[in-house]
Amino acid sequence: MAVVNKSRAVKYRSYIKVFVFLFALLPLLQLFLGVLQNSLGPDPAKALAHLSGEWALRFLIITMAITPLRIITRSSEWVHYRRMMGLFVFFYAVLHLLIYCVFLLGLQWQDLWADILERPYITVGFGAWVLLLPLAVTSTKRWQRKLGRQWSRLHKLIYMASALILLHIIWQARSDLEEPLVYVLIFSVLMLLRLPIVKRIFNDRAKKSAAHQH
Amino acid sequence: MLIKQVADILPSEITSESSYLNRRQFMGAAGAMAMGSLLSPAISSASEVIEPPPLDYLAATKASPSGFYTSEVQTPYRDVTGYNNFYEFGTDKTDPEKYASKLVTDPWSVSIEGEVDKPGTYTLEDILKPHDLEERIYRLRCVEAWSMVVPWIGFPLADLLKRFGVGSKAKYVAFETLYRPDEMRGQRSRFGTIDWPYVEGLRLDEAMHPLTILAVGVYGKTMPKQNGAPIRLIVPWKYGFKSIKSIVKIRLTERKPATSWNKTAPSEYGFYSNVNPAVSHPRWSQATERRLPNSLFKPNRIETLPFNGYAEQVASLYTGLNLKRHF
Structure with missing residues (x-):
């Protein structure tokens, strides 16, 4: 059963990828x-800056949900979509930064510098963007091979970028913390689902149900 | 050039002085019965009858004290009424327009308390009756570094305070917005940091300044609910949040009253909150502002002026006060 599923997934993967893209x-x-x-x-x-930033964040949530999905469904199929999702995080983050620089700052570079130095929420937002940059550059299979084990260590930077992005959102709230808290909650759940105990629980369950079928 | 233009105008096009005066009287009368929607058809029909008003308008501009009008491009009605900060209805700029319809503004009463000769709870009709309404075209500068130009309809707060008799001990004026969570969904938010009801305050001399008005309309129409119906404060030289909306209480006090944003984040919002390009908000610069509406390639970014351009009228109120410390 599992084998059939797998080959079917492989067969349709390229179509699904086009669709997801x-x-x-x-x-x-x-x-x-x-x-x-x-x-x-x-x-x-301002509306464009908000929308593009929001979409970068949503794709980040999807990207960070891949590992929990793999654990819960006990299928590695999800991993094949992670690179694309991660690159869409970067794509919307670049758009977000460009909109901010071109339309909000009117390409006044000294203002960008002042904002980065003086406005904490912009400092952390820009910091997150800088962290995403090497991850996007090394996202290819060639870089993956070249860096070997270092590659996955490098890509742990996404956790730091996520933390900075949450700060970026929290520090912009003027009075109502509901929206930032919802995002913090989502990320907390995605982190908790990575704990070894979760993996054990889902593995045990799968074993049990397999035993039942026999 | 100017003379030629005047000569080009047909006599039939010029509004007679009597009909102009009628219009003013009409507005005064409308003000007297300004309740709910009555005001809006009254004024709009007045502008239909009297065409074209621009000449009268210019004459009025010249005759009135400086600062009462600006000739800057006005922000269109749909933006003035569709892009608002009124956190009682939600924190998104479009929330007030979406959700303010639930607010019941008729009947409405305002309680006048504290150091006044005639304290009491007065209906909106009682509050408005003796006051002639006038138009004021003011710049509105939000603390979030955007700004608009808005033609308000209202009357000087000083006139109202004098009417109820300012007590000898009064040094400040405190204001309070309606608290009605059933109708104001933002007041039901579980993670909001504002302690409802929203409160604001002015020093007595700021409240008595001729630029400070109570507004009941905008663009010649009854104040829309999302803009703070039925009666709100306008203090044009301070950041927008000082201009408290949907007022139910005015209290004259001896001691400096608490203000909502100051209570929420004292390091970010001071009691005075005068527009000041030299004092940055910790999270954004106040040196410039984006005048709305703007477009992508015309960001309308302009320099912010001290006291929002009303320094000539109000700077003397703050002589000797360190504006960096008392932000």
Whole structure:
């Protein structure tokens, strides 16, 4: 049964990938339509910055959910989509930074520098972006081979980037902490699901049900 | 050039002084019965009858004290009423327009308390009756570094305070917004850090300043609920959050009253909160502002002026006060 599933998944993987890829581009379409239809309100640059940042965060959540999904479903199939999801985090993070620099700062570079140095939420946001950069660059199979074991150590940086991104959101809240707290909760759950005990529980369960079937 | 333009205008196009005065009277009368939606059809029909008003308007601008009007481009009505910070309805800029319809503003009463000669709870009609409404075109500078230009309809707060008699001990004026969680969903938020109801305060001399008004309308229409219906404060030289909305209580006090944002984050929001490009908010610069509406390639980023450009009128209120310390 498991073997059949696996080969079927392999067979359809490239189709699913195309599908997921196009799906992940929908937010970009949403941004474009917002600009074209002039439906982003009186401060469109700020709306674009918010939307692009929000989507970078959502793709980060999806990326960080791959390992828990692998543990819970006991299938490694998910891992094949992680690179693409991670690159979409970077894609929307680049868009987010570009929108901020071009439309909000009007390419006043000295202002960017002042913001990075003086505004803590921008400092950590920019820090997270810098951490994502080497991860995007080394995302190819060639770099993976080249770096060997160092590669997965390097890619642990995503945990630090996630923490900085959460700070980036918390420090922007003026009074209502509900939204940032929801994100903190989501990330906490994704971290807890990585604990060895979770893996053991799901492994034991699978063994038990297998024993039942016999 | 100017003379030629005036000559081009047909006599039939010029609004007679009598109809202009009628319009003013009409607005005064409308103010007297300004309850709920009554005001809006009254004023809009007035502007339909009297065409075109620009000349009268200019005359009025010249005749009135400086600072009462700005000739800067006005922010369109849909943005003034669709992009708001009114956290009682949610923290998103579009939340107030979406959710404020639940607010019941009729009947409405305002309690006037503390160091006043005639304390009591007055209906909105009683509050507005003797006051002539006038238009004030003010810059509105939000602490979040965006700004608008808004034509408010209102009357000087000083007139109201004088009417109820300012007590000799009064040094400050405290204001309070309605607290009604059933109608204001933001007040039900579990993780909000604002201690409802929203409160604000002014020093007495700030409250008595002719630029400080109580507004009941915008763009010649009744104040929309998302903008702080039925009656709100406008203090144009301070950050927007000082201009408290949907007021139910005005209290004259001897001691400096607490203010909501100051209680929430004392290091970020001071009691005065005068617009000051030299004092940055810890999380963003106040040196510039983005005038709304803007577009992607025309960000409308302009320099922020001390006291939001009203220094000529109000700077003297703060002589000798260290504005960096008393932000």
